[in-house]
Amino acid sequence: MPINILMPALSPTMEKGNLAKWLKKEGDKVKAGDILAEIETDKATMEYEAIEEGVIAKILVPEGTADVAVNEPIAVLAAEDEDVKAAVASAPAAKPSAPTAPAPAAKPAAVPTRSPPPSQSMPMPHIAPAPATNGHSRIFASPLARRLAKAAGIDIVRVAGSGPHGRVVARDVEATKSGGTVLRAPAPQMPAPRPPAVTPVQAPADDKIRALFEPGSYEVVPHDNMRKIIAQRLVLAKQTIPHFYLTISCTLDKLLSAREDINVTAPKGPDGKPAWKLSVNDFVIKALALALIKVPEANVTWTETGMLKHKHADIGVAVAIPGGLITPVIRKAETKSLIAISAEMKDYAARARARKLKPEEYQGGSSAISNLGMYGIEEFAAVINPPHATILAVGAGVERAVVRDGKLAVATQMKVTLSTDHRAVDGALGAELIGAFKTYVESPTAMLV
């Protein structure tokens, strides 16, 4: 019996993906565990493994196809002893006309749909309806909530509901009014109609922008998924998160000498390479993690219904990669040694560049670090990456003339700027956090106890 191979949902929020590459062609035999295709998601390219044995009878979605909806059939797998032609005949036409997920029940029973591997244990049926293209999805909201939203000029679709079964009630609209625009949580269990792509309403149309330049004076590079996601998330962050910024100088001399001492003691491996080589950034990660634990009120995530107070410090670290950036998360960084953090960062950076990070490796976290010190940037302010409440922008360590005990002296100083979500962390609290960070950086031995 032929089986439809469906577009997999590789992360809880995934609704569409690009079919980057087929690694099997029509007629190829496959067994469970074989890599069928590469699927490009928001930020990573993932391999799609077969879970059934058989022969690829028909490829329905050619490689290079963008925005394939989750659960859309992408190929037909026939059993090995099966008539491949018959299998194809009973399979859906290549490129189904409706871009949304097909309703398997509507097809003759001859083609049972088989879900992609459930390894993520995602409640996929909830994602499957993918109502993104359907503007008529019903929003459950109380009459009063609708009226309040209308009066306040809020699109009810964009309000996260806290009533029974996610119904939008009056208090949600009030919270939205007082707390800025709230998008529906993209939680997988909420088959919420996706809000329209988050772009500034006033943004001029593409053709108007192009008209500003002489034809032929530029080339158009279509956005890949990462670029779209970066644009979407940062616009969301700047539109919904009230940022404020705190800058402080940290004297690095003790840290640098501690780093030197630790690196010198690294045993050499058989290839002559030292077992570890700590970077300043590794210290910065650890110091921020310890500071978050020391100031737990700042180790939080804003949600409309309540503050998530995190018990561990999960620190995202921005890694520049060709075409964009990605922020893998060092989990429970406060519990990890500098050497462990250093090793984990090296692994993350390598796999990030190869776009092999798994979604669970770059999602979540309560704060983040963006370090442009290696480019000589002295100070800058970073955009908060939700669900974080803060992000620390780290500048270069620079030798400066400082006044110490009334005398001029030379010290290596690094300026750091904490961008803070004012809904979650107020000014004094942010100052406390960055102060704790400075203390750890300036007395690095405190990090070791």
Add this chain to the structure above:
Amino acid sequence: MAESFDIIIIGSGPGGYVTAIRAAQLGFKTAIVERAYLGGVCLNWGCIPTKALLRSAEIFHYMQHATAYGLAAEKVSYDAAAVVKRSRGVSKRLNDGVGFLMKKNKVSVIWGEAMIDAPGKVTVKPGNAEAPKGALGPGLYEAKHIIVATGAQPRVLPGLEPDQRLVWTYFEAMVPERMPKSLLVIGSGAIGIEFASFYRTFGAEVTVIEVLPQILPVEDSEIAGFARKAFEKQGIKILTGATVTRLDKKTDSVTATIDGGKGGTQTLTVDRVISAVGVTGNVENLGLEKLGVKIDRGIISIDGYGRTNIRGIYAIGDVAGPPMLAHKAEHEGVVCVEAIKGLEPHSIDKLKIPGCTYCAPQIASVGLTEAAAKEKKLDIRVGRFPFLGNGKAIALGEDQGLVKVIFDKATGQLVGAHMVGAEVTELIQGYVVAMNLETTEEELMHTIFPHPTLSEMMKEAVLDAYGRVLNM
């Protein structure tokens, strides 16, 4: 070794026993401690037996007015003992029902006086009442969560102390040996007014004293004024802005000195006095002070989920503050255990708790009174509809009453509803559902109410608020 539970609830009133059932439904190993009666005051000495008494009064009233319906009832009389006996029988039946519900839900009943020694530990000492079959005895018990649901008792004012003989609380008022010829009721809240209404129907000369300028002080003043006129027409004397300063007891009568009201200081001699000046939380002898549980003026301080300031100790119902109503206690208990379970329930919105008084005429309300809405600076629309305009009310011979609704002008939110008249206690729930679903006037106007019913007045009042009333 002490027997261990997930949740122990102290007190088996409507708050406590409903909390126990919900806790058991959620899979908690649950026990309930009771010292006197399963079902607490509500079932045994409050809501339920008074409704039985008032039903007798109502039927007696109809028998006396049989000719108004074209009927004849001669030599109409009553047997006070039989009226009380029926009321006690109703309580007994429900009391047994609670025992059955505890068994059905596998809730252990522990019999005796509870004392919290420490978070997680409860000592139960022998009480005075006889234990029901199958109850656990005194001893040390453990529970991760302890919920105090001990209810309330009549407030006692100095100089007006009840003596069980001449000066009654609701306990004695509920089981009179004979109907007093004259009665003074101190306090015009729900309890005072219900007894005033009951005894007046059975022929007593009733005087009600209220310290505030309005009877039924929590009700909308227009509704309370309407009710006052009806009571006075029935022959109940009402003195507002008045206090009883002194009670002089004789063998079988009491002379009260009353200050204020119209006419300065006066004395009044009556057979019996009912003190109905409110209730106060049962916070004593539970070990709460020693544990440092925060208590404010006889009320345990809680957050929206029944949590006290001490981890593992919770309070719900009357002992956790007003409004002291059984249905508020029940819901508070359900929210409390659901929060313990991690279900993230919403805390109670006190503006959506209905209140009912079962005098004749009945009074029912929910949400803001007109005065409270104005105090909140709300711009409001008020709609009214009188029973006089309702066919069913006229057919019932109950054409005296009023339905009043209050909307927020800007949003069309129903912020309050107030009713006085026959059967309004059974009607109010329609508005409560509407408020909880956050309907606006539009949905209420689109709702079809059945004809002929008293409920049609509820729609008419809404229409009236928007200048669209039909049958007036």
